[in-house]
Amino acid sequence: WTGRPMPQGLPLGGLAGLWLAGRCAGFFPGILPSWLYMMVDAAFMPVLAVAVYRALRGVPRHRHNLAFPVILLAMTVANVTSHLMVRTSTGVSMGTEGMLYLVLLMITVMGGRVIPGFTLGKFPEGRTRVWPWLDRIAIGSLPVVMLADLAGAPVPMVAMLCLAAAMVHGSRLVGWHTPEMWRFPLVWLLHVGYGWMVLGFIMKAGSILGFVPPLLFRHAFTAGTIGGVIFAMICRVSLGHTGRSLRLPGFVPWAMIMIGVVPVLRVLLPWVAPMQQLLWIKLSGAAWIVAFGVYIVYYAPMLCQPRADGRPG
Structure with missing residues (x-):
């Protein structure tokens, strides 16, 4: 670029x-x-x-x-x-929590360009809208929440900042949405992954205030946002940067559905049915392994060969 x-x-x-x-x-x-x-x-x-x-x-x-x-x-x-x-x-709390916030910040910066860009690229007549002023607020919300959380700010303040961040990122996601996107897994998984960040901030606020079981919000951020966005990105980039059309091969669309289901198994079901938590953990782990296994089967040959269009890379 x-x-x-x-x-x-x-x-x-x-x-x-x-x-x-x-x-x-x-x-x-x-x-x-x-x-x-x-x-x-x-x-x-x-x-x-x-x-x-x-x-x-x-x-x-x-x-x-x-x-x-x-x-x-x-x-x-x-x-x-x-x-x-x-x-x-x-x-390791401060280091690991800081790293989690920074990964979310990178997704916020990158997602503000990639998610609406990919959505408009696939559906140019869709309803996707981008507000630069909202993008700046969304990017700024991550350092604010991170610093308040790591510095030990009063609990109600951190909870309110998390809810404010959820509103900002949720508004951003609503602007990007267009109904046609649900027909194309490479697009909807990016939206779903980003949506887990919104839910993660809501759950973190609820956890701080004692309404949500502790630590579940981390799985919303990791299995939901980080896992979903990374899987969608590597599936798309591996096609585009090897000179191939953006057509998902074989069972990869099903693998994307599995990645979309993983945070439901790991976050929501342990919340509503905690007595079966071990079962949900095993099922989510199995779905995760199978999905990435499918990716390796279909994409490893592409990544180990020259570009299909003959260009360098």
């Missing part, structure tokens, strides 16, 4: 290897020193931030995208904080 080269070949392989090293290092907690694990695990995001910044630097029309390297650097701080809090036996 910027016309600048991104890492490819050996640099891209090195970046992927750096990410993989951080994932693998966690399997050897008794072998690697904790400080080495922290360094390996934390190295990927700042390197990625530099790569993204270099692509954006000096391109005025993409100045707004500089938010992404800033978020990646903030994620590095949250990651290191989690490691340090484990080493000092003070828990």
Whole structure:
């Protein structure tokens, strides 16, 4: 999009290897020193931030995208904080909670362009509307809630901020909606995933005030928002960036339905039928594994071959 080269070949392989090293290092907690694990695990995001910044630097029309390297650097701080809090036996709450908010912030920034853009691209005559002023408020709501929550602000204040964030993000989602989108899984799963952020903030406020069981809101954010948006994005991007038409192969539409059902099993059913919570956890985990297994079966061959249209990449 910027016309600048991104890492490819050996640099891209090195970046992927750096990410993989951080994932693998966690399997050897008794072998690697904790400080080495922290360094390996934390190295990927700042390197990625530099790569993204270099692509954006000096391109005025993409100045707004500089938010992404800033978020990646903030994620590095949250990651290191989690490691340090484990080493000092003070828990990981601040680091992990901060990281969760930052991932939601990235989805908020990215989703404001991708979700209505994909919706309008597929349904140009639809009712999708975008309000830039509302986008700015939605983006700003995440740091406000995060800082209030992590700083230990009064409970009623945090709950009210969560409800306000839910209203803002919900209004944004209503503007993006068009009835035709439910015919196209690549679009509706993005909307559903973002909708779980709205419900997650409502549930967090209810949890703070004692109306909702604790921790369920985290699964709304993770299994619902993060899982749904990521799955929809990798299914679409893997087609477009390998030079293929946006036609979902084989059983992938069913896998998208399964990803859409996962947060219902993991969040709503444990709330209304807590006595069967273990069953809901097993079913949601099984649906998650099957859905991503379907993705691997259909998309791994695409990602391991040259682009179908002969272009580089």
